Amino acid sequence: MTRRMSLAVAVLGGLGALAASGPGARAAEAQVMIDNFSFSPAELTVAAGTHVTWTNRDDIPHTVTSREDPRVLKSPALDTGDSFAVALDTPGTHHYFCMLHPHMQGTVVVQ
Numbered sequence: 778m779t780r781r782m783s784l785a786v787a788v789l790g791g792l793g794a795l796a797a798s799g800p801g802a803r804a805a806e807a808q809v810m811i812d813n814f815s816f817s818p819a820e821l822t823v824a825a826g827t828h829v830t831w832t833n834r835d836d837i838p839h840t841v842t843s844r845e846d847p848r849v850l851k852s853p854a855l856d857t858g859d860s861f862a863v864a865l866d867t868p869g870t871h872h873y874f875c876m877l878h879p880h881m882q883g884t885v886v887v888q
């Protein structure tokens with residue numbers, strides 16, 4: 778439990794640094810939960826420039842990995858409570874999956 782909490786704090790610290798160094802104050806944010814071997818919402822539409830954060834609520838590791846090259850979404854294995862954040866600045870559609878459980882799939886549309 779202590780380890781999980783310290784990981785979460787480290788990730789939040791990283792997000793703070795990201796927001797502080799970003800251009801201006803356009804901090805649109807969206808969240809995707811990873812729970813019970815699925816991404817929720819599985820399909821997400823956001824405005825360009827949105828920071829999207831995936832958080833693993835499962836008891837086992839998952840990844841957030843683009844299907845297309847270049848891999849805009851390329852998380853490490855996320856342990857329980859870990860988050861992965863990325864700023865999606867370019868309109869387009871990102872299909873992604875979990876490298877550990879390829880049946881887990883999601884889509885982010887950037888408008």
Ligand SMILES: [Cu+2]
Binds near residue numbers: 838839875876878881
């Ligand atoms: Cu997985």
